[in-house]
Amino acid sequence: MNAPVPPENVFDWLDAEAEKRASAGLVRQLRPRPPVAEELDLAGNDYLGLARDKRVAGAAAAAALRWGAGSTGSRLVTGTTELHTELEHELARFCGAQAALVFSSGFTANLGAVTALSGAESAIVTDKYIHASLIEGCRLSRADIAAVAHVDVKAFSHALSTRRKPRALVVTDSVFSVDGDIAPLGDLARVCRETNASLLIDDAHGFGVLGEGGRGAVHEAGLAGAPDVVATITLSKSLGAQGGAVLGPRRVIKHLVDTARSFIFDTGLAPSSAAAALAALNALKAEPELATKVRDASMNLAMQLKAAGFTLCVPEAAVISVHAPSPGEAVAWAGACAEQGIRVGCFRPPSVPDGISRLRLTARADLTESDVDRAVKVITATAPRGAFAS
């Protein structure tokens, strides 16, 4: 019998989808960057400027030569080295948690934590603006999900006290990745305690930036080491490396080792990334002022943009989000900034809900006054008319 001829048209529907995205101005582009930034980078997440630090990159290179380029297996088989266990120990100690578990990314840490700490017997109550990785975790969890109004403590309380399931998990970002605003962590913890719920906080943008010496928003809120609170972080922003971690009570970490599928069935973090994260953590411990510097740079940039007439939230961390009139104008604005040597991020649907378009800037500890002046000049000169607050 002849083998069936492969049909040419099974993916034709993708072309129709691509056309729809093109006409809505939603086509994305991958632009390789040079090894050393030629533009002023206000788009990356290297908040403390550690990704290219010689201590950090050097530790990664040395670890690759000693341990190999990859971790060679899942954490439970051959993918755990002494670098992984040391990193877990040091992260937990720095943040004031009982224990930590390192994942291959912040995304997999969030997937693992949400799914392992909930299930068909649980209700999950989330802020409606949580990060996509937490949303995916919720979708996989089989729990009852309520996504409530942004930073609305009363709405959390109502959803928790009217839930139908015995167990409950509250899920929130500490610093929201689109607008850079902060969750009311203390109030959420109180509501969780009143309603017998546990609290999971994604501190991806808080760790290294907020709290004493960059210990993060969870530490700053006085929740580090609490028996009912779990935090997740990424190693790819303030630490300039790659990977993620969950921090929390020892029994939570043990439970994740045994049950979190994105931990068990994923190849362990590369030793070079673990070594880089350890070196970056040591740098942050040695220079706790890095956290203050990035917060000051962020505030300075935001205040100058506000004075220039743009609409934005006053930032508490390193994320500054400037309102743009429409998705198309946001893309054109970011493109015009890039042409003038300022690289900024651009958020628009479907990465964020309809009606939200932002020029998204990130501050770094090493931004100078003249960097900030230049950025504000270019952003102002290239702005669409509707970007200025009326």
Ligand code: PMP
């Ligand atoms: N949580 C938040 C709030 C993030 O912004 C990100 C990164 N964009 C992640 C989780 C995922 O972390 P990673 O990039 O390490 O997968």
